[in-house]
Amino acid sequence: MDTRKTTGRLGMYLKKHAGEYLLGIAILLSIDYLNLFIPQFTGEITDGLTAHTINSAGISSTVWKLVGCAFLLAVGRFRYRQFIIGTSRKIERSMQNDIFGKLETLSRRYFNLNKTGDLMAYFTNDLEAIREAIGWSVVSAVDALVLTLMCLYRMMVYVNVRLTLYVLAPMICIGFYGFFIFKQFDKSYEMKQDAFAKLSDEVQESVSAERVIKAFVQEEKQLEHFKEANERNRQINLKLVRLRAYAWPVLEVFIGVAYVIAILVGGYYTLINVITLGKFVTFASYVGTMVWPMLAFGDCINTFTLGYAGVKRINKVFAEVPEITDSENPDDVRKLSGEIEFDHVSFKYSDDLPEALHDLDFTIKKGETFAIMGRTGAGKTSTVNLITRIYDVTDGEIRLDGHPIKQIPLGVLRENIAYVPQDNFLFSETLKQNISFGKQDATMDEIIEACRMADIHDNISEFPLKYETMVGERGVTLSGGQKQRASIARALLKDSPILIMDDSLSAVDTDTEDTILANLKKLREGKTTIMIAHRVSTVQNADHILVLDDGNTVEYGTYDELMARDGEFARMVRKQQLEKQLAREQEV
Incomplete structure (x- = not known):
């Protein structure tokens, strides 16, 4: 130079x-x-x-x-x-x-x-x-x-x-x-x-x-x-x-x-x-x-x-040239309803690496609760990263409400998606500031309601400073479950047409999980929810379940359909049921 x-x-x-x-x-x-x-x-x-x-x-x-x-x-x-x-x-x-x-x-x-x-x-x-x-x-x-x-x-x-x-x-x-x-x-x-x-x-x-x-x-x-x-x-x-x-x-x-x-x-x-x-x-x-x-x-x-x-x-x-940019002639889109189509989508992180996702082809209808399951490294997070355009597809096309995802302005796309990331990142600020991050003008009543839905309001009420409690760097003062629920509250407060939860209930007990899922069912009625999970209990009420393995679709269907097929999903269910039974016997 x-x-x-x-x-x-x-x-x-x-x-x-x-x-x-x-x-x-x-x-x-x-x-x-x-x-x-x-x-x-x-x-x-x-x-x-x-x-x-x-x-x-x-x-x-x-x-x-x-x-x-x-x-x-x-x-x-x-x-x-x-x-x-x-x-x-x-x-x-x-x-x-x-x-x-x-x-x-x-x-x-x-x-x-x-x-x-x-x-x-x-x-x-x-x-x-x-x-x-x-x-x-x-x-x-x-x-x-x-x-x-x-x-x-x-x-x-x-x-x-x-x-x-x-x-x-x-x-x-x-x-x-x-x-x-x-x-x-x-x-x-x-x-x-x-x-x-x-x-x-x-x-x-x-x-x-x-x-x-x-x-x-x-x-x-x-x-x-x-x-x-x-x-x-x-x-x-x-x-x-x-x-x-x-x-x-x-x-x-x-x-x-x-x-x-x-x-x-x-x-x-x-x-x-x-x-x-x-x-x-x-x-x-x-x-x-x-x-x-x-x-x-x-x-x-x-x-x-x-x-x-x-x-x-x-x-x-x-x-540096941004890899993810708006189209030169984007579609005139301001609001999304939540329908998502994967049309033979493949993806690799770089040219010298094998495909992380291969030929994914499915549709998530507006208002559905859609679950993605699979072993670690199966491609679950990679799939939702394509929906938020953290990365772009290598082959195929993703459409939202019929619009090719690359034709939707990035700001509009992400404004219509609430995301609970896997690492549950929190800023070194107060709980109130963290939870209202996606909706800066939220009222205190709205913040409290979102926290009730995420089953963390009672915990926050026990803190001396309540919602003004400083969470420390990356939320270090909170437990793993509290961080997850604070992240869920942040996403629920945004109230977007599409909610993505990336293994967001892994650190909470089953009773808390049941409470949050019941609240989600009421709160998210008519809105699209995508849940990545390892626990079967998290996804058993989902409208459709996608099972991935090594970036490929292994199974797709409702809970009952997958159990009837007696395939990979049914094997996961039996394995987790056995683990629960053994845990109860050990407690006795």
Whole structure:
């Protein structure tokens, strides 16, 4: 990726705030120009005192000029920081919003292939580096370039051309050195960002899996994994420290040489009356004025390189093409009734993998309760993922209310589906906020009613803060059954024409299951409900049952029809009945 392509997107953000940004740079340039008068005034007063040609009024006038310059410099510095640094913060915020928005458009496959640590690094290290590059580094770069050139011009015109050329030699070396060191930093900074992302991912994964790690007594092994990631991060950062430690002293040597030349040659020129003492003071002051910009130039190289690496990483996110998108000419659909047709549907997760689903052909009528059963890995979740368009079919077609699913706008499709996922994910918020997630304007009465239907209201009422109880990260403060029922309540509150429950009753006891199923039968009358289950008791009242095995349809029919066939479903029923009987006998 060439430099123009890499920085092109950043240029778009800068263009949006061009007015503020350019105003800040204009003020900065004015400040740099104003800086030039302080050495000049100092030199003039020195010459006046030396030649006894200045009186107290002249001294007072010069002092007031210096005070005026100092005041204007203070005001100007505040204003350019407000415009340039403030704009860099606005751009950082805009990029954060756009990256988050972009991530929301990407498919499940992208998140399967990219770790959380990498994604978090975009919002932290990468954007911080970009903000610094377009903020303070711009200030430093303008100072390093413009103020230095202004100083050199004034030194040539106002003091002495030859003396200025002597000082200029080491300054030119700084430019060549900066170009060389930029290449060294570029690769190292990319490695630094990658190492930080991996370290972040290691921490995030370990914290999330804390209970599993302890349950399997794997603390030491996990600590070793962290130490390895941490050591790699340390080594890469140490390499950067060495580069910085090498870069700064060399820059200081060049600056020091320029200063020594100014003192030695300038002092000699003063002694032989080529320049006056006042001009020597002015010249030395100009060289001193250039010291900070030259030192800042080294930091600019570091920061611009880090920002450039951040832009390259973030561009990879923006370059991702969403796999699941709206049709260019979608059907005019706003509301779905709930009829779903699978027309010889096949699906594979990638071209190099075997089919996860093969030639599924069935219809779910509006208002039906439809159950999907099968062993682990049979393709149950894959089937419902196609209905919500988490993935698209490989062959065949899915139709909802007669509309090809790809012709239905994604927003409309998902708005008409309530989904209880297998992992029962809850946000680190209150129970009320979690349950009303799909219906933000829900009243408290509606929330309570949904919780009654999910048989969790009584549990919530026992909590000290009731519906304002914080559930912790991923609902860690709740039991497995409570999380499932909270997830069910969230879906019921949405009250969509289609409800999908992915093994959503596995963590509740049979009495609670019976209560929830009875409530669902009343609440979902006339609406389509799809239930994935392992327990036969969950699906025995379903209108139709689809049994899958290895992505293929094994059986399809009503409960009575499948029992009469004495096939795979009947075998599952007998097995679970036997397991129940053995469990009761053991209790006795």
